Amino acid sequence: MERNKPMLKVRNVSVAYGHITALNKINLDVFQGEIIVLIGANGAGKTSLMETVLGAHVPENGEIEFKGKTIQGISTDKNVRQGLFLVPEGRGVFSTMSVLDNLLLGAHHNRRKTPEKLELVFDYFPILSERQTQIAGTLSGGERRMLALARALMSSPDMILVDEPSLGLAPLVVNDIFKILTRLNREGYSILLSEQNIHKALKIAHRGYVLETGRIVKSGTAENLLNDPAVKEAYLGV
Amino acid sequence: MTLTLFYYLAITAIYILMSWSVYLPYRIGQLHFMTVANMAISAYFSALMTIHFSWPFPLVLLAGTLLGALTGFAVSTAVGDAPCFAVVIVGFTFIYLTKTVIENVEIFGGPLGIFNIPKIINSSSGNRILLIIIVYFFVFLTGFFINRFDRSKLGRAASTIFVDRNIAVSFGVNPKKIGMFLQTWSSAIGGMSGVLYAFIMRGISPNHFTFNFIGICMTILFVGGYSTMWGTLLAAPILWGFPLILPESLQAWNIVIYGILLVIILLLKPEGIITRVMVQRVENIRLFSGKKVTPKSPSNKKAAQ
Amino acid sequence: MNVLTAQFFNGLAIGSIYVLLATGFNLLLLVARIIHFAFPVAVVFSMYISWILITLTGNVLAGIAGGIVSAVLINMLTAPMFQHIMNKRESVDINTTMVLSMGLGMIITDILSHTFNQGFPIAFPDTLTGNDKGALISSGLISISRGQILTLAVGVVFVVILFQLLYKSRIGRAFRAIAEDPNEAKLVGIPLLKTGLKSYALTGLLGGVTAVLMSVLLGSASAGLGDQLGHKVLAVSIIAGLGNLTGGLIVGLLLGILEALIQGYFAGSWSNAISFAVMLIVILAKPRGIFGLKLRFQEI
Numbered sequence: 001m002e003r004n005k006p007m008l009k010v011r012n013v014s015v016a017y018g019h020i021t022a023l024n025k026i027n028l029d030v031f032q033g034e035i036i037v038l039i040g041a042n043g044a045g046k047t048s049l050m051e052t053v054l055g056a057h058v059p060e061n062g063e064i065e066f067k068g069k070t071i072q073g074i075s076t077d078k079n080v081r082q083g084l085f086l087v088p089e090g091r092g093v094f095s096t097m098s099v100l101d102n103l104l105l106g107a108h109h110n111r112r113k114t115p116e117k118l119e120l121v122f123d124y125f126p127i128l129s130e131r132q133t134q135i136a137g138t139l140s141g142g143e144r145r146m147l148a149l150a151r152a153l154m155s156s157p158d159m160i161l162v163d164e165p166s167l168g169l170a171p172l173v174v175n176d177i178f179k180i181l182t183r184l185n186r187e188g189y190s191i192l193l194s195e196q197n198i199h200k201a202l203k204i205a206h207r208g209y210v211l212e213t214g215r216i217v218k219s220g221t222a223e224n225l226l227n228d229p230a231v232k233e234a235y236l237g238v
Numbered sequence: 239m240t241l242t243l244f245y246y247l248a249i250t251a252i253y254i255l256m257s258w259s260v261y262l263p264y265r266i267g268q269l270h271f272m273t274v275a276n277m278a279i280s281a282y283f284s285a286l287m288t289i290h291f292s293w294p295f296p297l298v299l300l301a302g303t304l305l306g307a308l309t310g311f312a313v314s315t316a317v318g319d320a321p322c323f324a325v326v327i328v329g330f331t332f333i334y335l336t337k338t339v340i341e342n343v344e345i346f347g348g349p350l351g352i353f354n355i356p357k358i359i360n361s362s363s364g365n366r367i368l369l370i371i372i373v374y375f376f377v378f379l380t381g382f383f384i385n386r387f388d389r390s391k392l393g394r395a396a397s398t399i400f401v402d403r404n405i406a407v408s409f410g411v412n413p414k415k416i417g418m419f420l421q422t423w424s425s426a427i428g429g430m431s432g433v434l435y436a437f438i439m440r441g442i443s444p445n446h447f448t449f450n451f452i453g454i455c456m457t458i459l460f461v462g463g464y465s466t467m468w469g470t471l472l473a474a475p476i477l478w479g480f481p482l483i484l485p486e487s488l489q490a491w492n493i494v495i496y497g498i499l500l501v502i503i504l505l506l507k508p509e510g511i512i513t514r515v516m517v518q519r520v521e522n523i524r525l526f527s528g529k530k531v532t533p534k535s536p537s538n539k540k541a542a543q
Numbered sequence: 544m545n546v547l548t549a550q551f552f553n554g555l556a557i558g559s560i561y562v563l564l565a566t567g568f569n570l571l572l573l574v575a576r577i578i579h580f581a582f583p584v585a586v587v588f589s590m591y592i593s594w595i596l597i598t599l600t601g602n603v604l605a606g607i608a609g610g611i612v613s614a615v616l617i618n619m620l621t622a623p624m625f626q627h628i629m630n631k632r633e634s635v636d637i638n639t640t641m642v643l644s645m646g647l648g649m650i651i652t653d654i655l656s657h658t659f660n661q662g663f664p665i666a667f668p669d670t671l672t673g674n675d676k677g678a679l680i681s682s683g684l685i686s687i688s689r690g691q692i693l694t695l696a697v698g699v700v701f702v703v704i705l706f707q708l709l710y711k712s713r714i715g716r717a718f719r720a721i722a723e724d725p726n727e728a729k730l731v732g733i734p735l736l737k738t739g740l741k742s743y744a745l746t747g748l749l750g751g752v753t754a755v756l757m758s759v760l761l762g763s764a765s766a767g768l769g770d771q772l773g774h775k776v777l778a779v780s781i782i783a784g785l786g787n788l789t790g791g792l793i794v795g796l797l798l799g800i801l802e803a804l805i806q807g808y809f810a811g812s813w814s815n816a817i818s819f820a821v822m823l824i825v826i827l828a829k830p831r832g833i834f835g836l837k838l839r840f841q842e843i
Contacts, residue, residue, distance in 0.1 A: 056730060080732025088730050094723045101716055105731055108717060151731065267638055313827070320830035322638050323578055324781055330774045331823040338816035449770055453649045460642060490657060497649035504643045505627055 007032045013062030022048040024214040037201040038194040040211035046194035050161045055079045081109045083158035092148035095137030106154030121150045142173035159190040166197045198235045244366045248438040250475045251373040257458040257470040259427035263420045265396040271329030275336045276306040276428030278447035281436040285352045295358045306429020314421035319414035351443025457496040461503045463510025550807040556691040558799020559698030563753040564776045565791040567746040573722035574742035577640035581648030584769030589614040589754035594665045611751030618747030656766035664765035672762045690760040778822045784832030
């Protein structure tokens, strides 16, 4: 893929639930090998944007392109097959199923080389290797996030959408997760990340977008955003 | 009044009452088919009391209604806020048990049933006219109270439970109390209809109280529209009446026809022919053209959606 | 004591039928998200198809194949209706699917009571039931028929295969994911409708096999059988806790044994009533089941 063409291209995308506009004319690019962070308060539209990219919501207008193909209105499972995978916010794992089952669910469409992929995943997350047969509901919050990330890797995605990975986790665990995200990125995965822990997120990201009530109000390189007085005041509490 | 017209009018009224008795608990999403068992129990009760103990009609009507209300209340203490499917199976089981008892216990006349239920007054045609007046008086009365209920605070609470039980509970609504109230009322209507039915037909048998009967009531309710009481009023005379004018070879297939109608309406227009929005529009016209100008806020969530 | 033993085996066989039907019902509930009340009615319809084919061709195998194909076909043909209703609503409206299923049940039952054999109960020939060869095992009062052994054996085999499929295979994993949370399953890329359709096919197959087993075990069928089984299967599933497969196994077998024991001591029509009364008491006491619901429906 050419370096100068975005892997994910979102143009003028609007989404509404009934009369409520969730996303308003969003423009966004993610290039291969980038970590892009979406900044915004609760309800700003970060989750809606990610789920729309994945195909869970159909945009009212606008265009989404992934790897050069138009994908808006295409069902979630087809997008997953194309190489997109979402690590959802919150619980994120199937709590009545075993760790191994959760991982294999990630490989539901892309079944080739499953044993190798499992090995790879266990290399990233050794703790999951020990707990393969454990029921996911009995894992700790941090372990569940790891499992959700690991499940994403099982689908051999080109781009991982990670929704609020640090939500409700202890600071030490958050550090681990960010380390893993950095490592994944270095190994070639493109990542679209939504975070409220902006300082940490911008430290590992290349670029960022600021969302407010469904609109993008600011975008730029991570460094610029970190030093932007308005961003600092609104999100970093400086 | 010809016999055919009499039966058509009288049975239409019974179907209206019975479909309403299914409508009421469905306001909170429960299909309370026990009302058909209540109908059977009260019909047999009234027949026996009239024949063996010569109870007068008003007394059996009152007793039959109370009997329905009491059984309904007793059951509702257990399933007042149970999930729909549990209420359904309780209803079916009651119908099955009632049928088994009346088919196998001698005083109920077995599969043949009970005949010779006396007339209320001695003249044949007078009896018919009197019965029609009585039956429609109770249709009117029941409709009046259901209408009052639908417009009351309690009715709005029921609508909220139908849309989202959790929201209703967070508003301080008690689903169990409303469920018990509606189920008891429904069973009382069932009991009352049973007594009226026994006196209209002047003979009852277990074959009258079958699952097909439920099927017809369900078709009337869902085709007419389950979100208001008016759908039943429209659908009952038409749906129960039209097989009567079909050629005889097709009449035997009436249950298949009802089933097909039910399936079609669910697929094409799940809220039924008369919807709540429609009723509200009519009310608005009346509101703005007439003198009664007490503007109401949109009274329920379902319509707002 | 002999009566007890004989009835116990009889109960196990009947119980296996309930287990198979309840499992199919629960799978549809968990994966397709519908309350298919009329599922047993469709199974009885398939018994009739089976009977017709045997009567016409005289070939037992044709009947067996026809029964299975018919059950799968009915499920696949009705699936779009259920899926249409589910698509129409924002969330799955379980009540509407139940009413739709009842409507379909009305149609099927009434067709059965008009057309086949002029509405009279049908009897399967001995070539299928094997009743002419006498009991397989008999000692004193205890006699165990071929049908009972076959039903029990096939029942056990099918339940084992089904659980293996659910817990060891890719499709089973997808089934369980949808059963736990359809929205999350969608987000990890499980196609809800397509996977749902597979559950219709699987339960159709299960229903077809059950139809054949019932033909062998009962040797006869009537139009009203479907409704009665529908009530029993719904009751079994409610008592076990809707969607609870293991609970369905236990309660299904228990109901079979209870019925058989009652039948050993009471006359025909009362024995059914007694088992219904027992179920009624349990449901009134525990409307949400004794083993707990396995579903998180907001709307029930």
